[in-house]
Amino acid sequence: MSMLTRRRLLSRAALSATAGATGAGLRVGGTAATAAVSGGLATGCDAGTDPDTDPTGGPRGDLRFPTGFGWGAATSAYQVEGATKEDGRGESVWDTFSRTPGRTRNGDTGDIAADHYHRYADDLDLMRDLGLRSYRFSISWPRIQPDGTGTPNQRGLDFYRRLVDGLHERGISPMATLFHWDLPQTLQDAGGWENRDTAYRFAEYAEVLFRGLGDRVPVWLTINEPKTVVQNGYLHGHHAPGFQDPQAAYLVAHHLQLAHGLAVETLRATDSTARIGPALNLHPCYPADDSAEAASASHLYDGYENRLYLDSILKGSYPADVLADLGPGSRMARGIRDGDLKTISAPIDLLAVQYYTPYYLTATGDTVTRWPTSQADWQQIYPDGMYDILTRVTRDYGPIPLTVTENGLPQADTLSPDGTVDDSGRISFLRDHMAAAHRAVTDGVPLESYHVWSLLDNFEWAEGYDQRWGLVYVDYATQRRVPKRSALWYREVIRANGL
Numbered sequence: 001m002s003m004l005t006r007r008r009l010l011s012r013a014a015l016s017a018t019a020g021a022t023g024a025g026l027r028v029g030g031t032a033a034t035a036a037v038s039g040g041l042a043t044g045c046d047a048g049t050d051p052d053t054d055p056t057g058g059p060r061g062d063l064r065f066p067t068g069f070g071w072g073a074a075t076s077a078y079q080v081e082g083a084t085k086e087d088g089r090g091e092s093v094w095d096t097f098s099r100t101p102g103r104t105r106n107g108d109t110g111d112i113a114a115d116h117y118h119r120y121a122d123d124l125d126l127m128r129d130l131g132l133r134s135y136r137f138s139i140s141w142p143r144i145q146p147d148g149t150g151t152p153n154q155r156g157l158d159f160y161r162r163l164v165d166g167l168h169e170r171g172i173s174p175m176a177t178l179f180h181w182d183l184p185q186t187l188q189d190a191g192g193w194e195n196r197d198t199a200y201r202f203a204e205y206a207e208v209l210f211r212g213l214g215d216r217v218p219v220w221l222t223i224n225e226p227k228t229v230v231q232n233g234y235l236h237g238h239h240a241p242g243f244q245d246p247q248a249a250y251l252v253a254h255h256l257q258l259a260h261g262l263a264v265e266t267l268r269a270t271d272s273t274a275r276i277g278p279a280l281n282l283h284p285c286y287p288a289d290d291s292a293e294a295a296s297a298s299h300l301y302d303g304y305e306n307r308l309y310l311d312s313i314l315k316g317s318y319p320a321d322v323l324a325d326l327g328p329g330s331r332m333a334r335g336i337r338d339g340d341l342k343t344i345s346a347p348i349d350l351l352a353v354q355y356y357t358p359y360y361l362t363a364t365g366d367t368v369t370r371w372p373t374s375q376a377d378w379q380q381i382y383p384d385g386m387y388d389i390l391t392r393v394t395r396d397y398g399p400i401p402l403t404v405t406e407n408g409l410p411q412a413d414t415l416s417p418d419g420t421v422d423d424s425g426r427i428s429f430l431r432d433h434m435a436a437a438h439r440a441v442t443d444g445v446p447l448e449s450y451h452v453w454s455l456l457d458n459f460e461w462a463e464g465y466d467q468r469w470g471l472v473y474v475d476y477a478t479q480r481r482v483p484k485r486s487a488l489w490y491r492e493v494i495r496a497n498g499l
Contacts, residue, residue: 063438064498070173070449071494072134073127073471074406076180076224078110079458081140083117087155090146092182093192097240098459108464114456115479120163122481126472127455128170130487131494135172136405136451137163138180138224141205148184149201152208160209164216175405175451176217177279178206178263180224181233181240188241193229193252196335203262210270221279221352221405222263226256226309228281238462250332254340257312261343268346275349279405280309284388285359288370293363300325301361314397316345350448353393354406355433358385374409374429375467381409383432390440390447401446407433408453410460410467413484421473421484430486434499452490456481 078094098109116123127135141148143156160176167174179202187198210220232239234249243249260278267276285302287294303322311319318341326332357379360368371380390402409429413421430452441447457470465476471487474480493499 061499063435064496065438065441067497069497070134070403071490071497072132072136072173072175072449072451073130073455074136074451074453075116075455075458076138076177077140077143078113078180078182079454079460080114080116080456081143082110082112082115084109084111086117087143087159088146088153089140089156090142090148091185092140092142093185093188093240094182094461096185096188097242100242103238103242104462105464105466108459110459112476113459114474114476116456117159119479120159121166123456124163124166124170124172126481126483127167127172130471130483130491132172133494134175134449134451135167135455136175136177136221138177138182139209140182141179142182142184144208145184145205146186148187148198149204152212157208157212160213161216164213168216173219174217175219175221175403176209176213177221177224178202178209179222179259181229183240192241193255194248196255196258199255199259199262202259203266206263207266207270210267210272210274215273218274219350219403220263220267220274220276222260222276223256224279225281225354226253226260226278227305229256247331250326250330251335253308254332254335257309257344258340260313261340261346264346264348265343277348277350277352278309278313279352279354280306281354281356281406282306282310282389282393283355283357283359284385284392285361288360288362288368291363294361297363297365298359298361301359301365301367305359310393310397312341312344313348314345314351314400316341348400350401350403351393352403352405353390354453355386355389355404356407356409358382358388375412376410376463379409381429383429383436386433386436387440390437390445391443394440394445399444399446401448403449403451404437404447405451406453407450408469410469413457413468413473415473415475415482419482421482423484423486426471426484426486427489430490431499434493438499 078092083089084095094110098104101107139160140156143159144152146153164174183192187201190197192198228239230249230253233241234243234245234252237244264276267274283305285298285305287298300321303319307319308322311317323333360370362368369380371382373380386407393402407430409426411423411425413423415421434450437447437450452471454469454471456472457468457474459465460467460469471484471490473482473484475482
């Protein structure tokens with residue numbers, strides 16, 4: 001790997017990171033950007049207005065989604081559960097990382113988080129009252145297998161059984177993610193995702209859950225955002241395990257993809273009728289100008305952001321331009337064995353798409369900001385990117401069923417003296433992205449469901465508790481839940497099945 005490639009990978013990780021990686025000097029402020037992107041891919045857009053809806057009330061337009069559309073919300077285990085030392089749960093890499101001084105904002109950890117482990121029944125009632133039809137959550141691997149292998153921890157399995165049963169009792173469909181970044185620390189001590197063996201341990205863990213929870217879980221998601229583990233955990237280093245090693249990073253990418261494929265094969269070997277697929281954060285990549293150099297740079301960037309994961313799962317091959325950029329001697333290239341890509345591309349039933357931001361590439365391969373940014377200044381607010389990425393997946397990879405499993409933004413939400421939380425900016429964001437998703441459905445995208453990130457304010461990884469992404473406000477001192485204005489608006493969207 002050349003020094004140029006190494007610098008580009010580190011730069012790419014920094015720009016994709018979720019801890020203020022886009023410099024404040026590039027922010028566009030509160031108005032729509034005036035620069036247009038060549039080729040008609042992007043146009044001026046004001047995310048704050050829409051004549052078809054009223055941000056202070058309910059839906060007023062006529063954008064109706066297909067009958068039975070799965071309106072939902074999402075969380076992840078380490079971000080909401082807490083109870084990190086209870087009922088036999090083992091240590092995870094995020095326990096280690098967040099307890100290491102200087103790793104997270106304010107030294108925050110997920111030790112308590114939103115205390116969902118103890119308050120899940122009340123949270124299930126909240127979901128019912130909001131009218132959710134689907135709940136996408138993750139299962140804590142160290143809660144099931146404290147050391148990442150061996151006999152399952154029955155108390156951990158029982159918690160998720162109670163959660164799944166509670167969802168069914170309230171008419172909410174469970175969608176369970178097997179891995180949302182909380183790798184058992186014992187496996188990390190043995191090499192983590194750099195160790196090929198971890199992929200096989202993951203398949204064993206998956207089988208425990210497939211047999212332990214059975215068809216009570218109709219949809220399984222394998223790996224959540226492998227790209228984020230690669231870029232933020234192994235390139236930039238501000239997520240667990242906190243490394244900055246480009247050679248290791250893309251070997252990790254391969255082993256995460258292999259783990260996904262092995263889990264799919266494991267489910268097929270059971271008698272389960274459940275569906276399965278991965279959860280990928282996909283970001284459209286556009287040239288920042290109409291030069292051939294910018295087009296070339298955006299194509300390669302897209303290779304690292306999207307095609308590295310999509311092509312291997314849906315086409316059975318890694319993109320040639322990415323492999324060439326990494327070099328034939330890279331640890332990733334040397335780590336690919338005969339049969340791996342056949343396993344990785346085992347047929348899936350659906351693809352989970354998570355959309356947050358676009359990227360714009362200059363002729364020199366640098367990124368620039370075109371649109372207003374949220375409190376997370378890496379996030380450009382561009383709803384048309386939702387349409388572009390959904391239609392692109394269908395166009396390039398065929399009519400595989402899609403679900404949006406994360407879409408949202410953080411705000412500095414505050415609890416008013418009257419006990420309400422006015423987050424009208426979140427309403428505007430969600431409305432505009434839902435409208436873009438509806439346009440994709442109208443144009444033939446087989447989108448089945450949409451999940452807001454997130455149900456609850458929670459531990460936001462390296463940002464600790466400074467960013468609030470939830471539909472429901474959490475007062476961390478008391479663990480009181482307060483539905484925000486966006487939650488009440490979303491309830492009406494679900495009731496109307498549209499905007």
